[in-house]
Amino acid sequence: MQVTHEARGAVIALRGELDFESVVQLEEAGATELARGRDAGPVVVDCAALSFCDSSGVGTLLRLFQELAAQQRVLRLGAVPHSVVRLFTQTGLDQVFAVYKDVDEALTAGTRQRDGVAAHVDEPPRPKGRQVI
Template sequence: MFSVQVAQEERGVVLVLRGELDFDSMVQLDEAGQQALAQAPDAGPVVADCAALAFCDSSGIGALLRLMQRLAEQDRVLRLAGVPAPVARLFAVTGLDQIFEVYPDRDRALAVGRERRDIVTVDSDEPAQPRERQNS
């Protein structure tokens, strides 16, 4: 079962993801993303709080990437926060940790400001830090 709640906070829009994000539930994320996109561009970053996300497959990743692209068209950013270890491993294996901005928790993701950081890594004890983009 999957659910997503959308909340406008002082520093940005937060999508709280719970459960399993897969083919059957990605439409819920797409709908929540539309709500986030409807917010004014000065509403701040959009943060997907993944702390309660139990599972994410390729369909869920696709939904996150689509949301990130749609936000970029509005000159806005998507940040992921509290990504659980199994999902973080999936991102690392697929190289998505080089694409998504990932933060240890929602507060840190919202605290960064409105500008887009290049690429970030997460160390469990330290705030996310920019990392140089690798050229292939």
């Protein structure tokens, strides 16, 4: 796992498996980002090198999402493998997590220029696929 910071937000790059044995690293990275406070901007989790994610990984991502939301910050996921997207869809978490095709798109999402200053405004994830009537 590698964490980088740039003007548009923080990026936590995951590698390998996100499971019971490895979630502690994501928890530590998340705690560090939370300590930076509400003005630190969005947190993007780069999943391009993620090969597997189990329920403990999903739970850790969900807790980080909730903790960031409490600070009025957002969690975005970039380059999520198809198998993980399928897991999110099956569990309904595709309605919770904002998933983008890559990290750059995730970093620039919800950003608009206003008087030369970027303002972050995330919209709730749009429903995909099925609708409940």
